[in-house]
Amino acid sequence: MSTGYPLLLVVAAALIDSEGRVLVQQRAPDRSMPGLWEFPGGKVEPGETPEHALARELVEELGVTVAPSAFSPLAFASEALGERHLLLLLYAAREWRGEPMALDASAIRWVNVEEMRTLAMPPADVPLVEALAALSLVPA
Numbered sequence: 001m002s003t004g005y006p007l008l009l010v011v012a013a014a015l016i017d018s019e020g021r022v023l024v025q026q027r028a029p030d031r032s033m034p035g036l037w038e039f040p041g042g043k044v045e046p047g048e049t050p051e052h053a054l055a056r057e058l059v060e061e062l063g064v065t066v067a068p069s070a071f072s073p074l075a076f077a078s079e080a081l082g083e084r085h086l087l088l089l090l091y092a093a094r095e096w097r098g099e100p101m102a103l104d105a106s107a108i109r110w111v112n113v114e115e116m117r118t119l120a121m122p123p124a125d126v127p128l129v130e131a132l133a134a135l136s137l138v139p140a
Helices: 050-062 126-134
Strands: 007-015 022-026 041-043 072-081 084-093 107-111
Touching: 007 022, 007 050, 007 126, 022 050, 041 050, 050 084, 072 126, 084 126
Parallel strands: 007 084
Antiparallel strands: 007 041, 022 107, 072 084
């Protein structure tokens, strides 16, 4: 059964550092859901694969370079979002070039899963935290 809502395909990254922490960013005040913490990423543009879209978004949002082949599919979330339906694909990455900076957010933080559970996050990001909890985030 169709809902009639257009599908919004979004990709996000769980950048995992050598200590098993994950990078999250705080949404800017001029965005929807301001102040909430989320995984960095964004919309998949027409003609892009999810991995190439995520690599592009991480350059734009954090100033880091990740090879599309370095992303490992991790989990997804499906969430009604106003007049659209959001499908959020979460990928893990342990290798990147550059030092992450908050280029498109109010702030960034490295957090463990327990800390992540205490953060205010968009509804689509919340179930992804539990997917990360099930993953062994110890150094590879």
